[in-house]
Amino acid sequence: MSLQHTRRGIQTVMLAITLVGVFVLHGNCERWCPFGGVEALGTYIAEGNMICSLGVSNFFILAGVLLATLLLRRAFCGYLCPIGTLSEWLQALGRRLGLPTLTVPPRADRALALAKYVLLAVILYFTWQAGELIFRGFDPCYALISRHGPDITSWAYVSAAAVAVASLVMMVPFCRWFCPLAAVLNPFSRFALARVKRDPQTCTNCRQCAKACPMQIEVDRLQEVTAARCVSCLNCLDKCRSPRGHALRWGPPEMLGRQWSQAVLVLVLVGCTSAAVAASYWFPMASFVRSSPRPLPAQVAVVELQVDEMTCRGRGNLLYFFLERDDLYQVPGWFRIEAWPGPGYARVRMSYDAGQGSDEAIRKAITEPYFDVGFGWRMSPFRIQGYDPLGLGLP
């Protein structure tokens, strides 16, 4: 089995997991996007909450991917990212259809590669300013995983279609020029441990390696590939047909050893991402935390609730709004919300002043309609699992 067979197998498995997660299990796949961790960072530092429907898992997965990048360059892009996989598949399809593969001149390629840094700066500036994923409506990745959600715009589909069409005739155009995650990973990738090494003694300068590189790296002119954009796909190693023995090897810097096998790459990559996923379950930090600005009581009681319609940070704030009410269902004393917003019934841990409040007061405050003097009646969209506020014998 060639190196490419292994890689394509891993890519296929990852894409299948993503699609099953999105379309069969109806999961919130945004929670596992490393770029989500970058976007959420500003708001998390400023107020301790994740933006939109992102979770702390985004930080764990970002950490895992950064660690993998420090070891293996942008192997995440070459092996795990579903957009990269689809882009490569489309390019293969384009070749089968007899479409030409367009090559961009090196100067233009370098100029276009800067676009992702500009895009990253723009996205982060506006996202951190607004505290919302305001570019989600234009994101080709979101077009893939949103299940045509309520906030998808036609622009997301237009950009996805543009990426798809460009991928038919070019090598991974989105990954090379426009992916903001690539802009985040590149500084880490630049100093990564693993690299492709070329032995000039055995190399015949056939250029097969350079032609095969999806990132247009001129492997045949380098002794060591330390380019940040290398995705460790190992296409170059597969294509190397030097009659004098293998001219290319992949591994750590020369002083640390000669070469590593692809199994090392797969193990490290899977290990980093699995550890990140496991960590997000072992350390289930709340994505939304908010306390009432009242003095902390001597005795605190805690109640765990499963709340429906608690899907995002905005809903977390709405829950707080209902708890902070000043009518018959007012929660007396201090309280604190720790929530894990998500689709379906989301976990909410409520702490309150044991001397003044009660579980029932919390439940009523969350579910009862509230008369807001400056606005009128506000209806609560929340339902609590196992709680029948209407006394109608409903589940």
Add this chain to the structure above:
Amino acid sequence: MDCRLRMISLTIAAVCLAALPVHAQSAADSFTQGKALLAEGQLQPALQAFAAAVRADRNNQEYMQQYALLRQIIDLRARLEGERDAQRWEYVARALHSYYFSQAMYPMALELSQQMSARLKDSTSALLVAETALAMNKNDVAAEALSALEESQQSTSSRALLGVALAREGKLAEAKKIAQGLELSTEEQMGVLYSAARLQSVVGDTSAAMATLTKCFESTPPSRLEGLKQYARQCADFGTIASTPAFAQVLQTGSKIAESKCSGGSGCANCPMRGNCQQPQK
């Protein structure tokens, strides 16, 4: 055997399919019945009808919310009688009035607003009396409530509504005088602008009414804009201009202000203030 099995399966499927619309129909029927009872002021029977609607269609959010709201309204009515705290009494009365008015239960709303006006003797409750009386076309009642306000209690809103009431009573000259005397600042609130536009419309100052209504829509938070436009479409005071293309143009006006607090809408995805929602204030 195979044929019989197929027949049984088909029968079960047919029964299930037939049951679906019947189930939805009965829930909707119960809800409509509840609404009708509510309009007649029969709160307990309406509550039972809403409960039947919820039981028949447990996933319908509107049925559930209307049931919960009416149940709280019945509770608040009972509390109003015995409430000793003045502030709390006013809060409960305003909550009840808001519900009665939104459900077009105008006789109950008028009675309550008159109680509030007698007890609180303030301009806010007088305005509630006037708004409710105007909705019932009891223009003399509205005019009386607003005329009783002392000079210091009068506001642009109260003068505008008084003008509307007088114009409806045929006292057009007096209404026009009030309309000419209205001073609308650039920072005026949406409610004031809406009342002023009503007055300008009933006295025949169409262009001023259109301009004021446009400014009113621009000053309305996005979450409340559609509701206000719907209200304007049905408002009798805009009757003479409602069918004109210029009025249709005014109804296209968008909000120019940001939401100041969570609108409590159906979801955050399309919420116009989602970028500003980290600090909802009451």
